[in-house]
Amino acid sequence: MNQWQIGNVKITRVIEMEITGGTRFILPQATRDAVSKIDWLTPHFADPDGNLIMSIHALVVETPTRKMIVDTCIGNDKQRSVPNWTNLQLPFLEDLSKAGYETGDIDTVMCTHLHVDHVGWNTMLVDGEWVPTFPNARYLMGKQEYEYWDKVESDKTRSEADADQLNRGVMGDSVRPVFDAGLVDLVDMDHRVCDEVFLEPTTGHTPGHVSIHIRSEGAEALITGDSIHHPCQIEHLDWASSADFDQTASTATRASLMDKYADEDILIIGTHFATPTAGHLRTKDAGGKGYWLDPAI
Numbered sequence: 001m002n003q004w005q006i007g008n009v010k011i012t013r014v015i016e017m018e019i020t021g022g023t024r025f026i027l028p029q030a031t032r033d034a035v036s037k038i039d040w041l042t043p044h045f046a047d048p049d050g051n052l053i054m055s056i057h058a059l060v061v062e063t064p065t066r067k068m069i070v071d072t073c074i075g076n077d078k079q080r081s082v083p084n085w086t087n088l089q090l091p092f093l094e095d096l097s098k099a100g101y102e103t104g105d106i107d108t109v110m111c112t113h114l115h116v117d118h119v120g121w122n123t124m125l126v127d128g129e130w131v132p133t134f135p136n137a138r139y140l141m142g143k144q145e146y147e148y149w150d151k152v153e154s155d156k157t158r159s160e161a162d163a164d165q166l167n168r169g170v171m172g173d174s175v176r177p178v179f180d181a182g183l184v185d186l187v188d189m190d191h192r193v194c195d196e197v198f199l200e201p202t203t204g205h206t207p208g209h210v211s212i213h214i215r216s217e218g219a220e221a222l223i224t225g226d227s228i229h230h231p232c233q234i235e236h237l238d239w240a241s242s243a244d245f246d247q248t249a250s251t252a253t254r255a256s257l258m259d260k261y262a263d264e265d266i267l268i269i270g271t272h273f274a275t276p277t278a279g280h281l282r283t284k285d286a287g288g289k290g291y292w293l294d295p296a297i
């Protein structure tokens with residue numbers, strides 16, 4: 001399933017890539033053994049050998065008044081430190097067009113946070129220069145999030161071992177060019193984008209991380225961003241990501257998402273969840289201890 005209807009809002013997933021295995025560096029506790037023990041993860045979110053399946057995709061959120069894209073993946077032509085992520089030449093914009101959206105139609109770009117795999121298609125390479133991919137859009141970024149990365153980037157004392165190394169180069173090729181074009185609005189972490197869409201702070205993964213809450217005609221959905229990287233973190237709330245800025249805070253954020261949304265009628269749409277990408281948070285039957293994601297298939 002690559003499309004969901006939430007009241008008057010249509011959400012469409014445009015995939016950049018799906019990956020099986022090779023992502024354990026992000027979730028070091030998710031060993032094959034440990035993942036194999038979580039039986040509800042197969043077949044959608046893990047293979048029978050305990051390899052995690054993940055996805056990098058954007059979500060187009062179309063409301064009666066907006067055509068908004070949430071998180072813009074890795075992008076083409078970007079030089080990155082992760083071998084599978086560098087210098088991509090993928091048909092993402094063609095796939096966006098096949099889904100019914102031209103780049104000029106998009107009026108709002110929202111990045112849940114400013115990591116390498118969430119901002120890439122903010123820009124594209126044209127005649128050797130990074131230009132905004134969505135020239136008619138306002139690009140919304142969390143003020144706190146922007147200020148953090150702005151400070152990291154200007155800190156010349158950073159070492160190669162810095163935990164933020166994965167993000168090197170991202171501000172220069174994927175954030176500054178849209179700023180320089182005058183397209184960025186820095187927003188608060190609880191900003192309301194339009195009647196049906198508002199931001200919800202989910203910090204920990206990064207200092208200014210937000211999720212996207214959609215509410216229309218009594219239906220609800222939450223786009224997680226990286227507050228939940230992979231559904232295995234619903235079984236093990238404390239399996240923090242090595243990319244988390246503050247692992248205690250990210251664990252607390254996951255616990256609070258369970259408190260608020262488990263057994264509620266709200267569709268949870270993961271930013272890296274493999275197909276079917278969405279589901280409902282449920283408490284487990286045995287005494288209500290622990291949680292799982294009931295996939296929406």
Ligand SMILES: [Zn+2]
Nearest residue numbers: 115205226243
């Ligand atoms: Zn991230």
